[in-house]
Amino acid sequence: MHIAFIGLGNMGAPMARNLLKAGHTLTVFDLNAATVASLCAEGAASADSARKAVAEADFVITMLPAAAHVRTAYLGEDGVLAGVRRGVPLVDSSTIDPATVRELATAAAAQGNALADAPVSGGTGGAQAGTLTFMVGATPALFEQVKPVLANMGRNLVHCGDTGTGQVAKICNNLILGISMIGVSEAMALGVRLGIDASVLAGIVNTSTGRCWSSDTYNPYPGVIETAPSSRGYTGGFGAELMLKDLGLAADAARSVKQPLFLGALAQQLYQAMSQAGDGQLDFSGVIRQYQPRTGA
Amino acid sequence: MHIAFIGLGNMGAPMARNLLKAGHTLTVFDLNAATVASLCAEGAASADSARKAVAEADFVITMLPAAAHVRTAYLGEDGVLAGVRRGVPLVDSSTIDPATVRELATAAAAQGNALADAPVSGGTGGAQAGTLTFMVGATPALFEQVKPVLANMGRNLVHCGDTGTGQVAKICNNLILGISMIGVSEAMALGVRLGIDASVLAGIVNTSTGRCWSSDTYNPYPGVIETAPSSRGYTGGFGAELMLKDLGLAADAARSVKQPLFLGALAQQLYQAMSQAGDGQLDFSGVIRQYQPRTGA
Amino acid sequence: MHIAFIGLGNMGAPMARNLLKAGHTLTVFDLNAATVASLCAEGAASADSARKAVAEADFVITMLPAAAHVRTAYLGEDGVLAGVRRGVPLVDSSTIDPATVRELATAAAAQGNALADAPVSGGTGGAQAGTLTFMVGATPALFEQVKPVLANMGRNLVHCGDTGTGQVAKICNNLILGISMIGVSEAMALGVRLGIDASVLAGIVNTSTGRCWSSDTYNPYPGVIETAPSSRGYTGGFGAELMLKDLGLAADAARSVKQPLFLGALAQQLYQAMSQAGDGQLDFSGVIRQYQPRTGA
Amino acid sequence: MHIAFIGLGNMGAPMARNLLKAGHTLTVFDLNAATVASLCAEGAASADSARKAVAEADFVITMLPAAAHVRTAYLGEDGVLAGVRRGVPLVDSSTIDPATVRELATAAAAQGNALADAPVSGGTGGAQAGTLTFMVGATPALFEQVKPVLANMGRNLVHCGDTGTGQVAKICNNLILGISMIGVSEAMALGVRLGIDASVLAGIVNTSTGRCWSSDTYNPYPGVIETAPSSRGYTGGFGAELMLKDLGLAADAARSVKQPLFLGALAQQLYQAMSQAGDGQLDFSGVIRQYQPRTGA
Known part of the structure; x- marks a missing residue:
């Protein structure tokens, strides 16, 4: 599967690596050139904006520090919603407030994309080992759809209810x-x-x-x-x-x-x-x- | 063994009953005549003061609502220390402050009696079923000495350290x-x-x-x-x-x-x-x- | 003096009225058409954006509910900074966080406008009676410049220090x-x-x-x-x-x-x-x- | 007037001195021999118990650190109530809980003595200068009776209501x-x-x-x-x-x-x-x- 991964911090980078190891095609975006280079050396492609990173993707994951970054990553001029194809599932694994998640999900739905929130627990150790717990807020159908991908990065995938309940x-x-x-x-x-x-x-x-x-x-x-x-x-x-x-x-x-x-x-x-x-x-x-x-x- | 039991409230009464069932000889004291009568009907003897209740006892247990009652029960004119024989072990199962326990233990030691604090958890249900947990503060020797008796009333007997540490x-x-x-x-x-x-x-x-x-x-x-x-x-x-x-x-x-x-x-x-x-x-x-x-x- | 007044809520409207009574020329802006109409009936002119309201003004006052509104009022496409003439003093009387005030002051300074924060106490009663206390954060020179105008709306004008200290x-x-x-x-x-x-x-x-x-x-x-x-x-x-x-x-x-x-x-x-x-x-x-x-x- | 003063600590000692200065006859009691000696050098008599100190007194004042001391001073075998003459007013200026005050007042009333609580504010400085505030809990009649004496030690005498309300x-x-x-x-x-x-x-x-x-x-x-x-x-x-x-x-x-x-x-x-x-x-x-x-x- 072709996955776009936005946000390669202490958590995002090892998560992305586990997707590579699982055999997915990966396009990444992050402002930190060194981390991007490191992922590319391991087989990922890179893009110079979230919009470009998601252009060919069948699946999008974001992992960012706070709500402001997530908002920009999705709604910005060069953001995910500006570039993603209709019908592609979006997963935000950042830890942010449920209200922002629901606002982004509404914006995404308006253009034909379903968004799940899937914050994690397990720390950097769990991210590296691929043993994270994902707390997923999504419709039952979307949860089934994102499960196989999240399973490459975590061990426990918990369906918490509708969008926002993961947070x-x-x-x-x-x-x-x-x-x-x-x-x-x-x-x-x-x-x-x-x-x-x-x-x-x-x-x-x-x-x-x-x-x-x-x-x-x-x-x-x-x-x-x-x-x-x-x-x-x-x-x-x-x-x-x-x-x-x-x-x-x-x-x-x-x-x-x-x-x-x-x-x-x-x-x-x-x-x-x-x-x-x-x-x-x-x-x-x-x-x-x-x-x-x-x-x- | 001849045991004196002082304090027959919601916890004390069923605890005393379990001692009777285990075959001990029991002398009880409480201000509530009805409860005393009920225990006597089941085989206990009664006394009209703590002092008299402990006179012939080989083992003393107290189970009272608060520190003021415990203090009176031990130090009062008609209290335990005024009547108990040298060498008889004393166990207070009330929940009170550690400082009072230590003060009473010092007074008891001065006349040749070792005192253990042994507050319980498990509630009235545990008291009836004989499944209480006893948290015991005592010297190792005293702990060994009181264990067989407490085992008639509880399932877990935990040695917490010296006197006061049970509380x-x-x-x-x-x-x-x-x-x-x-x-x-x-x-x-x-x-x-x-x-x-x-x-x-x-x-x-x-x-x-x-x-x-x-x-x-x-x-x-x-x-x-x-x-x-x-x-x-x-x-x-x-x-x-x-x-x-x-x-x-x-x-x-x-x-x-x-x-x-x-x-x-x-x-x-x-x-x-x-x-x-x-x-x-x-x-x-x-x-x-x-x-x-x-x-x- | 020609004053632009942005924000005609429970506090802003009576404050603006006191400026009219003091003989100033007033251009107001607010999203609430009824309040704008009421002020116009008393002699104010109105504009359909903050940018237009401040275009001819010698003095700008904003009085808004929260930081998000103040930020939009100053930095938005149709905001104060897009329309105000160089050198015109800006006063924000909203109660918001000092960090936002300082950020706006920096943006204003970059185009030649000094901004003072001047939150008030005294409630709607004080706003009507013109007896508010203004807590002003401004350079000494700016404080002297804004004092005469604020004096039409309040009785105590306190200089708290540099920009942000009013808040x-x-x-x-x-x-x-x-x-x-x-x-x-x-x-x-x-x-x-x-x-x-x-x-x-x-x-x-x-x-x-x-x-x-x-x-x-x-x-x-x-x-x-x-x-x-x-x-x-x-x-x-x-x-x-x-x-x-x-x-x-x-x-x-x-x-x-x-x-x-x-x-x-x-x-x-x-x-x-x-x-x-x-x-x-x-x-x-x-x-x-x-x-x-x-x-x- | 012949006054008994019990408790010569940091507050009590200077208060007692002000009574001496005002011309009263004073009998004091305190466990600290040095302070007693110092007061005697200034004209007070001393007694070796509260009971003896109050025997000839027309007025009793106590000033002690905590409720336990006050309780002993009034109710102890050698305490105030054991020695005081019927009808003599009692004033406790200690800061303690209202419940203890009321209990002591009841005991005193049973033998014909009225007790007022009169805790102070003003610190050791106020005690020395005679400028304390007394917050007095007493019946109106008792308040009138104790006022002239308290006035030698304090400037503000506030009647707070019945016994206990001073505390x-x-x-x-x-x-x-x-x-x-x-x-x-x-x-x-x-x-x-x-x-x-x-x-x-x-x-x-x-x-x-x-x-x-x-x-x-x-x-x-x-x-x-x-x-x-x-x-x-x-x-x-x-x-x-x-x-x-x-x-x-x-x-x-x-x-x-x-x-x-x-x-x-x-x-x-x-x-x-x-x-x-x-x-x-x-x-x-x-x-x-x-x-x-x-x-x-």
Whole structure:
């Protein structure tokens, strides 16, 4: 299949590579010449605009940092909609707000193209290994149509509902994640200060009602989980700035339906404080440091 | 073994019954004459003070509502320490602050009695079925000594560390629980308002990084988990007032070590608002109602 | 002087009227034909685009709902910058984010026009009476230049610093206001529940360290201040939705400099809850209702 | 008049001195021998228990750190109620919870003594200068009776209502104070980061709707108010630990009437974080430091 891939960042580039490996014909577009060259060396063709990249494509994927980029990529003068053939399916894998997705889907539908949102989880590791989870918002027919292609890049393809619900699923999951990580941080820091061993406490929580991914798989207290970022100085992992972006999307979405997000908004401020302290590039589980006295433990 | 059991409330009475069934000799004390009579009808003896109840006992268990009661039960003129024989092990299964536990343990040790704190989880259902989890704070030797008796009332006996750490474990677990339940509530309410199906959303969260007991076992959105209180009008379960009590213990413990609890304190206010609205007896997962418009969905 | 006035909403229309009364020649532009007609009946001329409205003007004022409108009004194909003569001073009295102001000022400067931001306080009452406060961000020279015109619409003209600082001042003031109103609400509701008379409590606070505008001038407890919205069912005044808008600007500005806003973010959620309950059009002091039991006292 | 004064701490000692200066006969009691000696050198008599100190007194004043001390001082075996003559008025100037006050008043009334609560504001400076504000909870008759004595120690004597309302007034005022100080801190830190001069911003706020004591008299930004603790490294003033105590009283009182305190609880955590960082002895306005990047401005 001839696929156009727009956006070759930390996530997009390895995803595109997996499409090449699967035997697809690929035309790519990105402003970063070096990455484009690297993909071309591996067999992709390139174009100097999104419009040109999609001209011959049977399938289009976009993977961009934020809503403004996605909007330009689709609606701009040199964008996808200006160049794509009628009937070609469009998949946006960026993490953006559901409202923008729905607006783009309407514009695409008006010229005969169906658009699915398919944000991912799994990080750069999952992108490289081809084990991403795709949360797909699409009609049932479109979901069936895009599945075989996404399967070359990910392992779990989840149909979330109509267009936009892929973003909703991702935002809501990460809202819980951002909150529960701080909940675990408050409890682990408190417990240790009160005299319980960190691993013993985590063991109890993990077999009880406090059980959660933030405790049993990604515990923020150093030494509890050897493979977690907390055991290597909070390097690698999912940066606090990325968590801030996702909590920002949740906040904006909540405002659009007039729902308060009490814990979500406060969690956002705590990651913001982490960012202000210069630790925004560290893994978000480093938020536990705000509960530990500056000197000593 | 001759066991004295002080405190026959919703939890204490069925726990005492399980000791009787296991063949122990039981002397009970409680201010509620009806419950005492009921236990006596099943084979227990009764005494008119804690002091008298423990006089002949080889083992003492207390199960009381709050620290003030526990303090009186042990230190009062007619209390446990005034009547118990040297060397008899003491187990307090109440949920109270670790500082009070440690103070009582010191007083008990001064007269030759070792005290373990062993708060439970599992609710009245677990108390009746004898499947409670005991989180035990005790020296290793004392833990071995109390284990066989606790095994008559519970299934999981976890050694948390020295005296007081049982309470620490329970408080920290419930702090995470109280927070994650609200995190899930914010996300479920938001997702549904944004157009995703509640069960689909829960399914995605439960296989992703937002996974937690509050979502996969006790989801607050009605209909997602048929056996959860949310699917029967938030009746039964773990009342918001009980969660408020445990978050209050966490707040006090945190104040004692000068640690802030940002999300914990805010969670407390949200359960407080639930209580103010007259819903304090409902299951704590009813907190989700604060995120749902009063009229309609 | 020949003044172009863009944006004739609840605030803009009475402001424009005061310029007419002061004897200026006025050309107005707004999408609402009825308001334009009403101004024309009072002596203004009208144009069918911002570009045409400013063509002959010696002075330009814009008063619009949000940043997107202001951006279009200045940078659009038919916008102010496309039509205005070199050297004509531009004043934007909308309440928007400082970053957009600075971006527009740079674009204006590039073609020889100085732009001042001059958001107002005083509400529609102040706009009608010509008693607004203008918080002006401008070079000292520009401030002197715009003062005489603004003086026809307002009583206090405050020079806040360079371009953008007018917005900063307004956002920061309203951040304090939004927070202190809730602080007073929590305290007044609590005090009354604990048995003190509301007016007595307010009297003590107002001569003590809790003293603030939200207590001594605009107290949210009904009956304490006869002229406050709280004494007339929270009608009139400054709507919760407007407070939400301003707290949103504060949140965005804080995110841009990576500063957490703990109380500000939580205050935002409380006004959001008020909005979700359907009370977003009520005065923001109605936030106190969230602290009062729904039924009875 | 013969007055018994119990509690000679940082506040009590200078208050007692002012009674001596006013010509009263004084019998004092405190566990600190040095302070007792110092008062005796100035003309007071001393007793070795509260009971003995009040035996001959026509008037009793207590000034103690916390509810537990007050309870012991009145109800203990060697306490005030065990020694005081029928009909002698009792005044407790400690800052404690209203519930304890009411309980003590009931016990006192049972033996023919009326008790007023009269917590103060004005700090150690006001205690020395005799310019304290007394917030008095008492029947009108008792208020008239205690006024002349309190007038020797303070300038403002405010009748707040029946017994307990003095504490209510103080707690509610300080709740507003603790919140508004953080509101001002968030806004001042944000404004300066966004480019406005701190004094200009404070000037605007102080003549606008954000106006409050925390901004116009005690501004937390260094240099804005020369006499404020912020301009001398946050030394002196009202320590964060004292603010924590008062917010703790507010939280407990709110819990007793099931009212949430959203901002109050969060403010408490922010002062708690200040305390954890080792700054609990600094003036509470130092809370602004949590909004300023650790390095640089």
